[in-house]
Amino acid sequence: MDFEIRESVLSDAEQLIEHKLIVTKENPDTLATLIENHYISINEQEETIENVGPNDYKRVAVVDGKIVGIINMKQDLRKKFEHIAQFGISVQQEYAGMGIGSRLIENALEFAKSNEFIEKVMLTVFSNNTGAIRLYERFGFEKEATLTNQVKLEEGYTDLIYMTQWIKK
Template sequence: MNERYETGLIIRAARREDGGDLTLMANLPGVRHGTARLPFTTQSAIEGRLEAPGVNLLVAELEGTVVAQAFLMQQSGRRSHVGYTGIYVHDDHTGQGIGTKLIEALLDLADNWLGLRRMELTVNVDNADAVKLYERFGFEREGTKRGDILRDGAFVDCHMMARLKDAPSFV
């Protein structure tokens, strides 16, 4: 299913032919800065993720070019009610509402198709825009992993965030 917006943005499932656009995006300085990605990600590594079992990959396409990616991995066993997610947006397309459209699509998938009750993610503490976006959709900070990611020779803390849907009472 493709979701088209008045801006011409299309949210759809990732395809193998998106590998080039996704590789370009993964290697951008802004994307790398805001994620745990290493520099010099290869296209074959990206294409391997496109076919990984249990991973739902969505892309945002604008004028025929992929400008953002989101993933949702459903956990297994006694954690099958949990999904782990993340988003990244092309450096030239941040602040345009693309992340908002992707998180809406991810949460629709999680809530209405997979029946997930808990969505988890980690986000660098200095990525204020991403933290704000996730909080708008009901994600709450559950803790901070100190020195979690090595970036440009320095360790960066990450927030663990989660969104609970129709949470049962806990023992």
Template structure:
């Protein structure tokens, strides 16, 4: 675990930290984010976050935001029990427990406070570390989507994974 890492709800003042996190090539290459994110876009997103979207950050004293995870609860009446998860950890903090802390906080918040019965995610099929992390937290592989996303000039596959709540 990373000593001193704290997970909390993202605030508008975190825009610069999230902007820096997702500007790192290792972060946007491992997510569906585009390179060169706009600081203004992060500021707007955090200022106007809808109630069905939860955005968490992990911060470390002296280093600021080192990870982020969030989920969006679907609003269709037939899918309100489902949310889609996304997360990223700064390359320097991978393998140090930050992802685990973020994922545990997301699962707890989604299931216990938003009534989410199913958390879904997409993860690049070659991201073994993330796949392992999700598997340790109850996510199961449900499918493979071929040429799902453009990454660095090539279309790559993603695994579709989901976790069903055990508490509700």
């Protein structure tokens, strides 16, 4: 199945909300999103689409006109941390294993490497999300810190892992 990766546009707002609802429902123990505790209106989503800084990277993965994956990488705007960008990624389960997540990460890292400000890319991942951890490790991310029992789930707690990659040093 073919897929396209492109920038999101205002007309994607409704599909982006739907995507976030789907992946949150599919991954209740491995994903934390704002949509869990706050409904995102179309206007709020449109503002998010428009609010892309010059050193930010936001893309959607589309299959047959449907958004099935997203990646958002945002530069830290604080002076002492502006060399760092953090990203989050999600792909709907039905489309897992197609290379969508890999391509999204690959493209985001290419963007970061070509950006004059970004030197380090980081992400957070629940320790119970072993598939995602393996994917990030394949792309050169290393575990840098673990916050013990940082995430409260319905059936207990799990750790939050910070993974990083220096792309320029």
